[in-house]
Amino acid sequence: MIDGVIFDKDGTLFDFRASWGAWAAQLVEVLASETGISAGELGAAIGFDPAARRFDPDSIVIAGTPTEIARDLAAALPGFAAEGLEDRLNRMAEGAPMLPAVDLAAVLGALRARGLRIGLATNDNEEAARAHLAAHGITHLFDYIAGYDSGHGPKPGPGMCAAFARQQGLDPARVAMVGDSRHDLEAGRRAGMRAVAVLTGIAGADELAPHADVVLPDIGHLGGWIDGLRA
Template sequence: MIDGVIFDKDGTLFDFRASWGAWAQRLLAMLAAESGKAEAELGAAIGYDPVARAFVPDSVVIAGTPSEIAQDLAAVLPGARAEVLEERLNRLAEGAPMLPAVDLTAVLGGLRARGLRIGLATNDNEEAARAHLAAHGITGLFDYIAGYDSGHGPKPGPGMCAAFARQHGLDPARVVMVGDSRHDLEAGRAAGMRTAAVLTGVAGAAELAPHADVVLPDIGHLGGWIDGLSV
């Protein structure tokens, strides 16, 4: 029996490549113009190829925090301060064009109709996360929203997941953490939750399966899997 679901955001609710590829292109073009550095060199620092318009599997953008992304960029930008870069990254992220992986209103509404509590745990900052949800009119479908800066720590630590269960009086064993990366699944398991992997991010099934109770094409298949657990 499941009483709650906590989602990752990027690569889970929103298609990762389509959404963050555009953000990365804009970021690299801006920093290259300011610094005189080649976009390819800047992209290599964060695991993104601006020519192929593709992220490498271990890109810091996939599962890292804006703080970690900023630190990696600062390392190849002489004189740059990571904290200033982090601020700029967060501002740029708020306006990033998020492309839903599925019909989010229908899927999340279906889960709420089952009586489930719905949460969000992202390594993005909370303000940007709220902006992305609001842009798609789905903020009200969430009972809990947390980012890396919300006071619970980033994933793969269990803090955000544990706080969701604690704040809503849920038994972690009856909550599912849904994500597209190992960080998401490790966070859920560390919090004592079931874990469901989706393939709308960069990682493949072979990488995610050892850390998940189930691997699904996307979150549109989640409701059916949850229903099967209660049979």
């Protein structure tokens, strides 16, 4: 049975390409104008094609933390400190427009109506995560919100997932971790949870299926899967 669900944010609650493509394009264009280094070269440093607004399957933006993204960008920007870039990335992320993958209020509300506890574990920073949830009026639907900087470590480490179960008094075996990347699924597995993959990120079913209990088109199908377990 499932008593709680902890979600990844980007590519799970929000469509990854539509949400972060615009952010990445703006980022490399602004830095290109400041440094004279081409947007294409800067995009390549983080696995992003600004002309096509397309991410490479292994782009650091997909599952990496702002610290890791800033590190890779700094390597392409002589004279730029990674720490300063990280602060800038976080500020830009807070205002990034997020496009929901589904009707989040309806889907999350239906899960809460089943008596489930709801959490969020993202490799974004917590402040940006809260800003994105607030922008869509859904913060109140979450019992727990954690980012890479919340003190539990980033994914694929199990810290954020384990803290959710511990703080909510849940048996990890009765919690589902829902995400769009191997990092998400590995974090859930390492915390002793079920692993549910969704296809609203960059990774396809063939990549995710070996690491998941189930692969769903999006989180709108999650309630039906949970109900099936309870039948």
